[in-house]
Amino acid sequence: MTIMVRGLSAERSGRTILYPTDLDIKPGERVGLVGASGSGKSTLGHMLIDTLLAQGHSVAHVPQSPDEALDPLRSMRFHWQEAEQALRLPADTDRRMALFEALRIEGGDLSKRPWGWSRGMQQRFVIAMALLGTPDLLVMDEPTSALDPVVAAQMMALLDDYLAGGSTALMLITHDLGLAARRVSRLMVMDAGRVVEDAPSERLLTAPQTQAAQSLCAHRNWMKLPC
Amino acid sequence: MLTVENVAVRRANTLALEGITLSLAQGRTLAVVGESGAGKSTLIGAILGLVPCAAGEIAWAGEPVRTYRPSLVMQEPRRAFNPRLSLRRSVCEPLVAQGLPRDEARLSRLCQGLEIQPDLLDRLPSQVSIGQAQRVGILRALIASPPLVLFDEPLSALDAVTQKHTARLIAELQSEEGFAALIVTHDLGYAAAYADEIAVLKAGKIVEGGPTAAFIDRPQTEYGKSLRNAAFALGALEQVA
Numbered sequence A: 001m002t003i004m005v006r007g008l009s010a011e012r013s014g015r016t017i018l019y020p021t022d023l024d025i026k027p028g029e030r031v032g033l034v035g036a037s038g039s040g041k042s043t044l045g046h047m048l049i050d051t052l053l054a055q056g057h058s059v060a061h062v063p064q065s066p067d068e069a070l071d072p073l074r075s076m077r078f079h080w081q082e083a084e085q086a087l088r089l090p091a092d093t094d095r096r097m098a099l100f101e102a103l104r105i106e107g108g109d110l111s112k113r114p115w116g117w118s119r120g121m122q123q124r125f126v127i128a129m130a131l132l133g134t135p136d137l138l139v140m141d142e143p144t145s146a147l148d149p150v151v152a153a154q155m156m157a158l159l160d161d162y163l164a165g166g167s168t169a170l171m172l173i174t175h176d177l178g179l180a181a182r183r184v185s186r187l188m189v190m191d192a193g194r195v196v197e198d199a200p201s202e203r204l205l206t207a208p209q210t211q212a213a214q215s216l217c218a219h220r221n222w223m224k225l226p227c
Numbered sequence B: 001m002l003t004v005e006n007v008a009v010r011r012a013n014t015l016a017l018e019g020i021t022l023s024l025a026q027g028r029t030l031a032v033v034g035e036s037g038a039g040k041s042t043l044i045g046a047i048l049g050l051v052p053c054a055a056g057e058i059a060w061a062g063e064p065v066r067t068y069r070p071s072l073v074m075q076e077p078r079r080a081f082n083p084r085l086s087l088r089r090s091v092c093e094p095l096v097a098q099g100l101p102r103d104e105a106r107l108s109r110l111c112q113g114l115e116i117q118p119d120l121l122d123r124l125p126s127q128v129s130i131g132q133a134q135r136v137g138i139l140r141a142l143i144a145s146p147p148l149v150l151f152d153e154p155l156s157a158l159d160a161v162t163q164k165h166t167a168r169l170i171a172e173l174q175s176e177e178g179f180a181a182l183i184v185t186h187d188l189g190y191a192a193a194y195a196d197e198i199a200v201l202k203a204g205k206i207v208e209g210g211p212t213a214a215f216i217d218r219p220q221t222e223y224g225k226s227l228r229n230a231a232f233a234l235g236a237l238e239q240v241a
Helices: A041-055 A076-086 A093-102 A119-130 A149-163 A177-181 A201-206 A211-218 B040-048 B087-098 B104-113 B118-122 B130-142 B160-177 B188-194 B212-217 B222-233
Strands: A003-012 A015-025 A030-035 A059-062 A137-141 A169-174 A186-191 A194-200 A223-226 B002-011 B014-024 B029-033 B055-060 B071-073 B148-152 B180-185 B197-202 B205-211 B237-240
Touching (some): A003 A041, A015 A194, A030 A041, A030 A211, A041 A059, A149 B222, A169 A177, A177 A186, A186 A211, A194 A201, A211 B160, B014 B040, B014 B205, B029 B040, B071 B130, B188 B197, B197 B212, B222 B237
Parallel strands (some): B029 B197, B148 B180
Antiparallel strands (some): A003 A015, A186 A194, B002 B055
């Protein structure tokens, strides 16, 4: 089902932090929402999720901080069972272990509460929960921010496998254009609460039109090295 | 020159660092890379003398490193300052601590180099952006002209554009001031772009080290290869034909 929202906007303390924004996302489409810190990316993500849930869409969300997803008073097992029940999935140890092994959290003690796990393990646990079902849209907000590079690369490979050929669309929110560039077919650039550019990835990477996109492209990676 | 020879640090009953040997000359940059828990920040603590060594020697020009007052740039810039003091007072703390006079010309030149508007220093840490706070953190680290500056994940709290901009400002000031920089980072892209040498730390041991170009071109260990491959997979480094 194509995602279609109109006029998303947000204010905080009387100040507009997201100007009216329309958004269409096709099934299976991979969209990167990029921009500097404070440009409004996470706000757009939150507003989009709330609107889609109200429309009856299914959405999985990996928030920027696992604190937003995990109840500090509940065990990790409780969170996992709650996620399975919400998706009406039968308990399946093999499926859980396959996801945990792919994300290298198989050693985590499910009887512990979130603070018994490291920050990076908490983030991977939240990612595992998000990959349990097949929602219309998966929103991942800076999913690699608490992960070591080797684990982050493995997680992104797992994400590629998860999305391949499916109908779940992806919105990858990140300040790092280098991370998004190779994984999404479409890039949206945010600046000061507005989507200032929305184009196929290849076009935006080769011919950015706005100052915000040009800055992101110029700082896309640290070095270019010959093969 | 900083010399770290066969250093071990014990935490509880385990060795957090073991057999660490490295050196860093004036004006050069060494990046220590590795995953969380590898011992990177413990190494910084040991060099600063904040963490006792169970074995080995750490020295600058043959004398205890603390004699030379090395400075530290922390990961979380806004938490690095006293929240109730103006940034100007925090910046001048190293001068006060060492009984050095305030050199307004130097302060002004460093502010210019770090793109800090002078009136920014009259604000509290909570009143500036995280990128501005980190540039002020670097200013505080450099104000007393230390020969050695330790950077503990100095860019990880910043967004991608600000990271690269700040890294360039640090490198420009280093070429002017000539301090030795030891950078602890999990970002191999940053290390590849700015370090003369890289040391790979894993589970408290240096498993690989050497000139940056050689490491990026041909890492010798499986872990070194996985770090390099991850940097390409995550877009920190890019291969071009």
